[in-house]
Amino acid sequence: AQSVSQHNHHVILSEAASLELGCNYSYGGTVNLFWYVQYPGQHLQLLLKYFSGDPLVKGIKGFEAEFIKSKFSFNLRKPSVQWSDTAEYFCAVTEFGNEKLTFGTGTRLTIIP
């Protein structure tokens, strides 16, 4: 069974710092990859997704993620964070042809003004 690991449970940064959140998955076949964000008190929203093609994908609000197949990773990045980026971030994976979406345990990001 596939699994998703997010090793950073809580990250605290100052505004304007650069961000990188790690995501690793276990499945060896073709995968679809996602990052979801959950702002305080809100529901999950899709931040960005990777299905195929360019391994560097850009999402909303200046976020991007890079799929590195050899490392089974899909890390989320942002060059300069803002206080409004404070949220919980979830990496998620599906195997190609399988509708089941498996989530990581999430990373809580706190931005200090």
Add this chain to the structure above:
Amino acid sequence: EAQVTQNPRYLITVTGKKLTVTCSQNMNHEYMSWYRQDPGLGLRQIYYSMNVEVTDKGDVPEGYKVSRKEKRNFPLILESPSPNQTSLYFCASSLSDSPYEQYFGPGTRLTVT
């Protein structure tokens, strides 16, 4: 406005008292799913439905039931709630040809005493 709605948003109940959490979507999506979110565990899938009258178990189905009599509705039923079902529940929906891009409802916070 395209959305997934859940009711109630907050519920406190007692052990053994049957309850239903409703979920409705107005996007004509075939695929619907229920998740529970617990600290440190991320989101885990309870049940999903590929279309009307088609439902299947997710990772943590014990203690839950679902039904899909209409395309837009996917209620979650707890026949005899227990304290370990205290959690935050999310309903999600998507098109069947893109079950990975799921739209989430606002969540239902359930407390079972």
